[in-house]
Amino acid sequence: MPRILIVEDEPAIADTVAYALRAEGFEAVHCLTGGEALRRARAESFDLAVLDVGLPDIGGFALCRELRRDRALPVIFLTAQGAEADRILGLEIGADDYVTKPFSPRELATRVRVVLRRAGQAGDVAGTTVHGGFEHDAEGLRFRYHGRLLELTRYEYGVLAALLRRPGAVLSRAQLMDRVWSDAPGSGDRTVDTHVKTLRAKLHEAAPGTDPIRTHRGLGYSIDPGTGTGAEGGRR
Known part of the structure; x- marks a missing residue:
């Protein structure tokens, strides 16, 4: 510490x-x-x-x-x-x-x-990956957003990690299901939408006025870690 x-x-x-x-x-x-x-x-x-x-x-x-x-x-x-x-x-x-x-x-x-x-003196951030406003501690399974520690559920963490592996790329609901809910095959597309919604709320609470997750209607979701606002095609 x-x-x-x-x-x-x-x-x-x-x-x-x-x-x-x-x-x-x-x-x-x-x-x-x-x-x-x-x-x-x-x-x-x-x-x-x-x-x-x-x-x-x-x-x-x-x-x-x-x-x-x-x-x-x-x-x-x-x-x-x-x-x-x-x-x-x-x-x-x-x-x-x-x-x-x-x-x-x-x-x-x-x-x-x-x-x-x-x-090089912050032991708790050594080895983290920085994506714009995000700091990802993969070993600790946690994210910080604009310096604020996010209290995420297991699946919220999985969604955010999946999106940040390919910033800007659009991941379909099926792709997110496969990457995040592989151990829960009975889950549906609405599960993805619900977790994206709660994840967005936590990001907004950590840094009001920001919205890095973009909704692409009929396609899926992407993330722009360096952006502050806007969801292409509207938020859902």
């Missing part, structure tokens, strides 16, 4: 960030000040740090340099809205990413995951 150090002097913001990170499977440790963060970092191991630029005792940039004296710790900065100079300086000293306040905690959690994957 990757350990994330959060250094933020506003408890309400820190609590929201910690909750979002824990919901995504990370261990989150919060420090109110830079001094406290340095003490924790010397005694414990962390995989990434989320640093507020405007800390009361040690500036976020100075804290970043101190944290990186002994190891190449990935860092994401939290900056005030419109603070372009802070963002530029943060990137110049080697920040891996920055997020402008106010921000979406879910987006921050996704950025943490991306930075960890880029750094």
Whole structure:
């Protein structure tokens, strides 16, 4: 479980960030000040740090340099809205990413995951396959969509995996039945439609406004993992 150090002097913001990170499977440790963060970092191991630029005792940039004296710790900065100079300086000293306040905690959690994957330190995402907004952990039999873990049934997982094996290709209901319901030969075409419907609902819940599954009337279904909206021929 990757350990994330959060250094933020506003408890309400820190609590929201910690909750979002824990919901995504990370261990989150919060420090109110830079001094406290340095003490924790010397005694414990962390995989990434989320640093507020405007800390009361040690500036976020100075804290970043101190944290990186002994190891190449990935860092994401939290900056005030419109603070372009802070963002530029943060990137110049080697920040891996920055997020402008106010921000979406879910987006921050996704950025943490991306930075960890880029750094090769997220053990739970090592070996996953990325298809647009999807991350597929074949060994764990699970998908994330835009950073959000999907709670799928066995057959919903099978439908999504089958579609993502050939993005853009139209799979007929019969093909999906053969690939997903091979152990349940008595199931009918409506079974496929029902599971596609519930799968779509879960994708929409994870990332509102998106609809990567396309319905091709009289033909079947396809998926465009990089698209946000639209179902060719209409949704069903």
